[in-house]
Amino acid sequence: MATLRRRKNNWQAIIRLKNYPNIYKSFKHLKDAKRWASETEINIQREDAGIFYHQYPSFKFILNKYLNEVSVKKKTYRDERYTIINLLKEPWINYSINRISPKIIAEYRDFSLRNVSGNTVNRRLDVISSIFTTCKKEWGYPVLNPLSSIKRPKRGEPRNRVLNKNEIEKILSDNTLDTNFRNIILIALETGMRKSEILSIKEEHMDGDLLKIPVAKVRGRIIPLTKKAKSVLLMSELPFKINKYTLGNKWRKLMRKHQIKGVCFHDLRHTALTNLFLNKSLSVPEVMLISGHSDPRILLRTYTNLKAQDLADKIG
Template sequence: MATIRQRGSQFEVQIRRKGWPKLSKTFPDKAAARAWVSVIESEMVRGIFIDRSEAEKNTLGDLLGRYLIEVSESKKGANSERYRIASLQRDPIAQYKVAGLSGKVLAEWRDRRLKEVSGSTTNRDLGLISHVINVARKEWGIHIENPVAMIRRPPESRGRNRRLSPDEVQRLLAELMPSVRTVKGYYDEGGTRNPWIYPLVVLAIETAMRRSEILSLRWGRRVSR
C-alpha cells in the first residue's frame, strides 16, 4: 500500500507491502511521486523489485570510508591501502552516488587517471574500487552492478630493473646526511633532520628489502653461546 503526503512544497511517498522492506522517497511534485509508486509496485508484483535506496543514498566516498574501517584495517597492507583510499576520496569520482556509477563513468575516470599515473597504478586503484563495491553488494545490502567489470583494464607498465649507479648512490646519501644546528639554533641547509633516514636508506640499498620488510624489523634478544 502506498501513501503520498504533501510536506511543504515536497511530496513524501511511503510504500508498505508484506514481504518487502518499507520504502520512502520525496519528490518535487505529485505526478513524479505517483509514477515512482507505479514502477515500484509493478516490480514487487512481478517479483523483480530491487531495493536501490542505499545505492541512491551512499556515494563511492561513503563506501570507501566504511571499507577502510571495516576491511582495510585487518589487512597486512593496511597502511598502503589507507593512502590509496585517501587519494580516491579526494577524486571527484568519490562524490558519485553508487547508483550513478556506470561503465562510462569508470572509463572516463580510468582515462583521466592514466594521464597522471601508470597503467599498473590505475589497475590497482580499479581493483580496490571493484573489491569495495563487491563487499558492499554481498555484505552491506547495497544493490549495484559492479561497473569495473564493464570496462577494459589498461595494460600493465613494464617492470623496472635499473639500479642506482655508484655516483647516484653517493649523491643520494650525501643529501640524507643528518643536518646540523647552527649556534642560533637553526638547521643548516641540506641534509635531513631525521637521523634514522640515512641508515634506513643504506640498509635498503644493501639488502634490497621492501619498505614493509624494513618497517617490520624488530630488535631481538642476543643469543648467548
C-alpha cells in the first residue's frame, strides 16, 4: 500500500513493495497523489502478472546465470567472478532485472568511488553493462541498459612509470631471487611482453629468433627475440610454474624490500617499450609489431616516456 504524507507545501506519495526500489513523487493536491499512487500500484501488479511483460527474474539470478554461462568462458573470468561476488553482497540484487534503474547504479557508483579508484569502478560498471547487453541480445529480456543513462567516473591518466638503470640493477642483483622469477623479469625487460603472455610461453612457441604467441590479450602474434631474451628462454623450464597472482605478490614483496615505490610488474613492459624507442631507435610501426598494439596513439600515450633532452641528444 502507498503511504501519503505532508511534506512542506506538497503531498508526497511513497510506494514500498518487496523486491522493488521505493518510489517517491510529490504533488500539490492530495487527490493527485492518491490517484498516482493507485495507478502506479496497479501497473506494477499488472507487470508482475505478465499483463504488460513476461515475468522478469531477479538480478541475483541473472548474476549467477551470467557467471556460470558467459563469464566462465572468458579470459577475464577470475576478475569478473570477483566483481560479481562483490555485487552479490548489494541489497538491490533481489530486485527483478527490469527494476534496476540508472539511479540504483549511480548510487552504487558513488558509494564505490569512496573506496576504490575511478578505473576500478569503470571496470565494475563494464561487467554490469555486459550483463544487461547479454540479457537483451541473448536471453530475450527487453530491458534497458541503465549504464547508458549514467555518467562514468573519469578515467585516470595512463601509467608512465619507467624503471631507471639503478632500480633495474638493484632488482637483478638481488641474490635471493629464484631463477624462474629472475628469468621472468629479464624476459619482460627484453620483450615488453605482458605477464600473462610470459607465463603462457611453451617450448614449441620458439622458432629460432622468433617467439610465436598463439594467445595474447587481443590476438596471437610473433615477437622477435633479442639474443639475451632467446638465451634466457632456452635456459628456462617452460612453461613457468607460477600463476600471475603469485607472481604479482612476489613482485610487490620485492619492491617493498628494495623500497622502490610506485612500480607494478606491468611497468616492466612500459620500460621495455620505452627503451626500444630510445636505445634501439625503433620506429612506431616496429615497436607496434613487438608490443601487439593496433593503435599507435595508445602506444605513444601509454608507453613512451621520452624527454626533451633525450630527443635533443638523438637529433644532435
